[in-house]
Amino acid sequence: MRSSLLSLGLDLDRDIFSWLDGEYALAMMASERGLFGQAGVGSALIIETSNRAAAEQTLDKISELLQRSGQFVPNSVSVGNVSATELQFLGQSAIAYGWLDENSLLVTLGSPLTEVLESGTSLTKNPNFEPILGALPKPNLGYFFFDMAQARLVLDRLSAQRGQPLAPEMKAVTDSIRGIGATAITPDPTTGQFDLLLSLEKTPPQ
Numbered sequence: 723m724r725s726s727l728l729s730l731g732l733d734l735d736r737d738i739f740s741w742l743d744g745e746y747a748l749a750m751m752a753s754e755r756g757l758f759g760q761a762g763v764g765s766a767l768i769i770e771t772s773n774r775a776a777a778e779q780t781l782d783k784i785s786e787l788l789q790r791s792g793q794f795v796p797n798s799v800s801v802g803n804v805s806a807t808e809l810q811f812l813g814q815s816a817i818a819y820g821w822l823d824e825n826s827l828l829v830t831l832g833s834p835l836t837e838v839l840e841s842g843t844s845l846t847k848n849p850n851f852e853p854i855l856g857a858l859p860k861p862n863l864g865y866f867f868f869d870m871a872q873a874r875l876v877l878d879r880l881s882a883q884r885g886q887p888l889a890p891e892m893k894a895v896t897d898s899i900r901g902i903g904a905t906a907i908t909p910d911p912t913t914g915q916f917d918l919l920l921s922l923e924k925t926p927p928q
Contacts, residue, residue, distance in 0.1 A: 744770025756815040756833040762876040764833025854903035868902040
């Protein structure tokens, strides 16, 4: 990775790792616009950093590299009090980045910034989220949450586009799961523990 980035004029340790000193969250969500809109999904990354200046320098370098390729077109967008730079590929949002606050960087991949920030319901208000998160052991090293109810919508849309319904066995599995949670903990210095939780539907959704 070091040699590959050096060939692009980026130093992995100085330009990337030096400012990655906070927590982060990676999310995938249903999305109908942007570069991956046809697939029905988009993604977003939130990174906390105590060195915003270094992060901005790296973002400027990456943006310049992409624009130099001649295939990415920059565009300025804003949603509420969040201003961002969006790079479009073939007229669709490919990458957008902006600051939610002084230390929190938001990067969207394949989804327009407006769709991510105006998506509506907070994850904490998702009826499947809190029960699963509350059942995972704490403190932990971070967690993974998968909302099968939302994923079913994407799967149904993709199946309709292809004209091929899900196989009965696959549909039976997806219809029986409400959500998935996972985490890792270290109970003591010599032990690592991984927990996986399946939250099941009481009755399959109709």
